[in-house]
Each structure stands twice: as structure tokens, then as C-alpha cells.
Amino acid sequence: MYHLLKGLYQHLTRKDEFSVLILGLDGAGKTTFLEKIKTLFSDTPGLAPDKIGPTVGQNMGKITLPSTVLQFWDLGGQTSLRALWPRYYDECHAVAFVVDATDRDRLHEAWEVFDSVFSAPQILGVPLLLLANKQDHPESVSVEEIRESYDTWAAQHARDEAQREEDALDANERTPVAPQTGQRSASLEVIGMSAIEGTGVRAAVDWLFLRVQNSRRRETH
Ligand SMILES: Nc1nc2c(ncn2[C@@H]2O[C@H](COP(=O)(O)OP(=O)(O)O)[C@@H](O)[C@H]2O)c(=O)[nH]1
Ligand SMILES: [Mg+2]
Numbered sequence: 001m002y003h004l005l006k007g008l009y010q011h012l013t014r015k016d017e018f019s020v021l022i023l024g025l026d027g028a029g030k031t032t033f034l035e036k037i038k039t040l041f042s043d044t045p046g047l048a049p050d051k052i053g054p055t056v057g058q059n060m061g062k063i064t065l066p067s068t069v070l071q072f073w074d075l076g077g078q079t080s081l082r083a084l085w086p087r088y089y090d091e092c093h094a095v096a097f098v099v100d101a102t103d104r105d106r107l108h109e110a111w112e113v114f115d116s117v118f119s120a121p122q123i124l125g126v127p128l129l130l131l132a133n134k135q136d137h138p139e140s141v142s143v144e145e146i147r148e149s150y151d152t153w154a155a156q157h158a159r160d161e162a163q164r165e166e167d168a169l170d171a172n173e174r175t176p177v178a179p180q181t182g183q184r185s186a187s188l189e190v191i192g193m194s195a196i197e198g199t200g201v202r203a204a205v206d207w208l209f210l211r212v213q214n215s216r217r218r219e220t221h
Contacts, residue, residue: 017069018212021088023117024098025110026054026077029133032195033098033204034061034074040201041065049196056081065209082113089122093212094129096204098195101132101140111153127211129189131204136194143192150188 022030035046041063059074073092075085095117099110114130117123132146141149189207193200 016067016213017071018093018215019071019073019088019091020094020096020208020212021085021092022072022074022096022098023085023113024077024131025100025106025113027103028077028098028100028110029195030074030077030098031055031059033096033131033133033193033201034059034072036195036198036201037061037063037072037205040198041205054078063205065205068209068213070205070209070212085117086120086122089120092126093215094127094208095123096129096131096208098131098133099146100134101142101146101192102134102137104141107141107149108153111150111157114150115154115157125215127208127215129191129204129207129211131200132190132192133195135192135199136197143190146192147188147190 022034024030031047031052032049035049035052038044038046038061042061046061055074055076057076061072061074063070063072073088075081075088097114097117099114100106103110118128130146130150132141132143134140135143191200191204191207193204195201
């Protein structure tokens with residue numbers, strides 16, 4: 001009974017406030033994205049791109065949408081700072097992962113980091129959006145190519161994992177590897193964006209806004 005009443009109370013007084021993590025390698029454009037969100041969706045304009053330095057620690061930005069508050073956490077992407085990300089996983093309602101589509105040399109590194117987010121147990125069931133940033137740049141990889149690049153990397157990664165498992169197991173005890181990540185990647189949403197110019201930023205926020213409303217995690221808070 002107590003739990004029922006507590007649940008009802010929480011339901012009635014619930015503020016629709018959701019946390020969105022902005023993750024990605026350093027230099028991907030996470031802070032530029034956050035500042036553009038502030039400019040487009042709040043009364044206080046965000047920092048201009050030339051005023052943004054490397055992020056040490058975190059930046060936060062809150063925007064108010066119809067009956068909903070979205071709180072964005074832009075976490076530092078340098079290797080040393082990535083170790084802090086999992087501390088935020090339990091509390092987040094969605095993840096926006098930003099990829100620098102002009103940096104072909106670091107795409108694989110981006111996929112490795114993306115995969116570590118993707119396969120974190122706390123992130124299962126949390127809406128995950130991939131943003132192919134810097135689409136304004138003439139050298140940038142298109143959304144289709146970004147998806148292809150990830151799929152190719154993920155397929156290879158799955159084969160490597162299966163091989164490792166096979167090597168580790170006795171031939172009689174082999175079990176098929178769960179294709180969980182593969183299944184999820186098929187439904188992965190990729191949006192092209194230019195955080196500097198603002199193209200795709202509204203589409204990204206709209207997607208996150210809609211998805212957090214239906215997020216399973218919402219029910220547990
Ligand atoms: N051409 C282009 N450059 C961008 C874009 N977004 C960010 N940048 C640049 O990429 C660099 C890193 O951006 P920043 O937001 O600090 O990346 P963070 O480390 O992920 O927070 C800066 O020089 C930005 O001006 C974009 O959409 N297009
Ligand atoms: Mg930053």
C-alpha cells in the first residue's frame with residue numbers, strides 16, 4: 001500500500017525533467033552543439049563557436065519545451081575524462097553521441113568509444129542518437145557513409161569477439177554470441193548536423209524530446 005501511494009504521489013508531482021548526455025571524442029563538436037541548443041531553445045544565447053575552449057569536466061544547459069525540461073550534460077571527451085562518463089549513465093534518459101564527420105582517421109576510435117557506451121548495461125533501453133557533425137565542411141562524410149562505417153566496424157568487432165570467445169572455449173562448449181548490439185544498431189538513428197551553422201540541431205533536439213517521453217527509464221524515476 002505504501003508503495004502504491006508513494007508511486008501515486010510521485011506520479012502526480014512528477015516534473016517532466018529529463019537528462020540527456022552529450023558524448024563523443026574530444027573535438028567532435030559537443031560543446032558547440034550544446035551552445036547552439038541554448039541559442040536556439042532558450043532566451044540566453046550560447047557561446048559563439050570561437051569562444052569555446054576544450055572542455056575540462058562538464059558543461060550543462062537546460063531548455064524548456066512544452067511541459068518538459070531537457071537538461072543537457074556535455075562531458076569532456078578526452079581519454080582521461082571518458083572514465084567519468086559511466087557515473088552519469090544511471091541518471092540519463094537519452095544519449096546524443098557526436099561524431100566529427102570530417103575526421104576519417106579517428107572514426108574507428110569514435111566507434112570503439114561509441115560501442116563502449118552502447119554496450120554499457122545502464123544504457124540498454126535508453127534512446128541513443130548518433131550525430132554526424134560538421135556536415136557544413138566540404139570534406140565531411142555523409143550520414144549514409146557514417147552509418148556504413150559504423151556497420152562495417154560493428155560487424156568486424158562482432159567477428160573479433162566471436163573469434164575470441166571461440167578461442168577461449170572448448171570446441172564442445174561453444175555457444176553462439178548474442179547479437180544484441182547488432183540488433184540495436186539496425187534501429188540506430190543517425191542525424192546529420194552542423195553544430196556551427198545549426199542545421200540538424202532542431203531535428204536532433206526534437207528526436208530526443210520525443211524519445212525521452214517514451215523512455216522506459218522515465219517510469220522508474
Ligand atoms: N566546420 C565545423 N566545425 C565545427 C562544428 N562543430 C564544431 N566545430 C569545430 O570543432 C572544434 C571542436 O569543437 P568543440 O565543440 O570544442 O568540440 P568538443 O571537444 O566535442 O566539445 C572547434 O574548432 C569547433 O569550432 C561544425 O558543425 N562544423
Ligand atoms: Mg567540449
